[in-house]
Amino acid sequence: MASLTSSSVSFKCAVLPSSFNSKNHGLKSSVSFWRANQVKPRGLSISCAAKPETLEKVSSIVREQLAMTKDATVTGETKFSEIGADSLDTVEIVMKLEEEFGVTVEEENAQTITTIQEAADMIEKLQNK
Incomplete structure (x- = not known):
């Protein structure tokens, strides 16, 4: 099994009321990992999705x-x-x-x-x- 040397985490956020149900509104978050031999950007990327x-x-x-x-x-x-x-x-x-x-x-x-x-x-x- 190859070890991972790089990873990326992406988040989308928005200001939402406390009663908001993310399952009903299609919000997504993702975590991606790459193998050592793949060239991908490094670091953490956080962005807020538009309303x-x-x-x-x-x-x-x-x-x-x-x-x-x-x-x-x-x-x-x-x-x-x-x-x-x-x-x-x-x-x-x-x-x-x-x-x-x-x-x-x-x-x-x-x-x-x-x-x-x-x-x-x-x-x-x-x-x-």
Whole structure:
């Protein structure tokens, strides 16, 4: 059995009322371990997931920008590339997000966004500054 020399722990968090039931709201946490011969980032990564209403608004903006139907399935894990967004579409989505949420996204941050969840998380991070 190979020994582990690297590990990663990821958490998603949110401010929730004490009566909140995580099983009914799909909250996830994960712990990942890698074998010694795999190259993975080291350290602990903790991030707070965006509020459901932010995620829904971002999803709505993405659907609108890509001319998708309102009932098209788009989740936080949906990658822009999976729903047909090219680099120009992504730039337009970021511009619309800036307009709708009243934030400014730096170009280097915009280039790292690959999923709906990442976009929503970034929006909330910028709003909290």
